[in-house]
Amino acid sequence: MMNTQAVRFRSLRFELKTGRLGSIFIQGGLLVFTLCDLVQPDNLAEAYQILSDKRNNTILGGCAFLKMGSKRIGTAIDLTNLQLDYIKEQEGFIEIGAMTSLRELETHKLFREYFNGVLPKSVQNIIGVQFRNGVTVGASVYSKYGFSDLITALLALDTEIELYKSGRMPLVDFLKQPKEKDIFVRLWIKKNNRQAAYLSLRKSASDYAVLNVAVSRLGDQWTVVVGARPSVAAIAISASAALAQGTLGVQEIEDAAERASEELAFGTNMRGTADYRKALCRVLVKRGIVEVLQCKSL
Ligand SMILES: Cc1cc2nc3c(=O)[nH]c(=O)nc-3n(C[C@H](O)[C@H](O)[C@H](O)COP(=O)(O)OP(=O)(O)OC[C@H]3O[C@@H](n4cnc5c(N)ncnc54)[C@H](O)[C@@H]3O)c2cc1C
Numbered sequence: 001m002m003n004t005q006a007v008r009f010r011s012l013r014f015e016l017k018t019g020r021l022g023s024i025f026i027q028g029g030l031l032v033f034t035l036c037d038l039v040q041p042d043n044l045a046e047a048y049q050i051l052s053d054k055r056n057n058t059i060l061g062g063c064a065f066l067k068m069g070s071k072r073i074g075t076a077i078d079l080t081n082l083q084l085d086y087i088k089e090q091e092g093f094i095e096i097g098a099m100t101s102l103r104e105l106e107t108h109k110l111f112r113e114y115f116n117g118v119l120p121k122s123v124q125n126i127i128g129v130q131f132r133n134g135v136t137v138g139a140s141v142y143s144k145y146g147f148s149d150l151i152t153a154l155l156a157l158d159t160e161i162e163l164y165k166s167g168r169m170p171l172v173d174f175l176k177q178p179k180e181k182d183i184f185v186r187l188w189i190k191k192n193n194r195q196a197a198y199l200s201l202r203k204s205a206s207d208y209a210v211l212n213v214a215v216s217r218l219g220d221q222w223t224v225v226v227g228a229r230p231s232v233a234a235i236a237i238s239a240s241a242a243l244a245q246g247t248l249g250v251q252e253i254e255d256a257a258e259r260a261s262e263e264l265a266f267g268t269n270m271r272g273t274a275d276y277r278k279a280l281c282r283v284l285v286k287r288g289i290v291e292v293l294q295c296k297s298l
Pocket residue numbers: 058059060061062063064065066067068098102125126127134135136137138139140141142143147148149150182183184185206207208209
């Protein structure tokens with residue numbers, strides 16, 4: 001069976017042939033981005049060295065987002081040779097390599113078994129199957145996109161991220177750090193009985209979410225996450241703590257959803273106003289909590 005990364009790279013080479021001087025990417029007649037050089041390092045140390053050499057040297061994921069801009073890249077670093085395209089079950093954790101595609105995440109049996117399928121659910125509305133076959137987990141998380149569906153779901157699980165230079169840390173800490181040049185290597189998700197739900201509202205099937213929400217529970221410990229606010233996903237700490245306080249009736253659930261909408265900040269963009277997102281937050285968080293309460297234990 002053909003490897004998705006190999007397919008992606010062949011298509012890069014084809015585009016290189018069609019571009020001027022063999023280094024300009026053309027899509028639909030428009031200049032998209034420029035590569036002056038392209039390397040495929042054999043190890044992470046070499047990849048990081050090349051990345052640090054010049055400001056405009058850049059790691060390539062599936063290139064879907066890079067193609068939307070007109071960045072002039074010095075040396076493009078393709079990680080295909082580093083065998084980072086995998087999902088592995090380890091003692092206590094599930095490990096996901098940076099070059100794993102969103103489609104692999106969506107279809108892998110482990111993620112259908114664990115966490116009530118929250119990860120497949122979070123990515124299944126992103127454009128289409130062909131698109132999800134090409135885009136990578138590494139780029140999706142490392143880029144900290146505000147609209148990200150995947151980050152919202154991962155934040156509701158016990159997720160750690162491993163970077164080449166900065167090492168391993170909880171995803172929540174990584175999201176708070178200022179951006180600096182590094183290489184996303186892999187994700188670690190603690191294998192436990194966490195029950196989870198993912199909800200989003202989109203104006204049309206493949207558009208960015210107006211708001212997305214993930215709710216999870218491990219015993220008495222709850223995590224409520226709200227993303228696409230439109231800033232990057234954050235944990236509603238007070239709402240999560242309130243849910244741990246005991247019996248959850250209709251009033252307690254509504255109070256927690258109200259708390260989440262009060263403690264988080266919402267903004268306005270072309271998809272919705274801050275007030276609309278705040279109102280939506282109350283509804284989606286409430287539905288998320290109810291869904292988790294209905295989940296069966298593993
Ligand atoms: C039209 C469009 C619609 C989209 N809609 C949604 C949506 O609704 N929901 C959603 O969640 N996402 C959406 N996305 C984002 C998409 O899911 C991917 O997250 C995004 O395309 C980046 O993945 P990529 O593999 O294409 O990265 P690339 O375009 O290759 O790279 C993006 C950035 O990540 C960096 N990078 C790549 N890999 C690494 C690494 N290992 N370490 C460090 N840096 C790295 C690159 O240098 C670059 O700066 C959309 C993207 C597009 C283009």
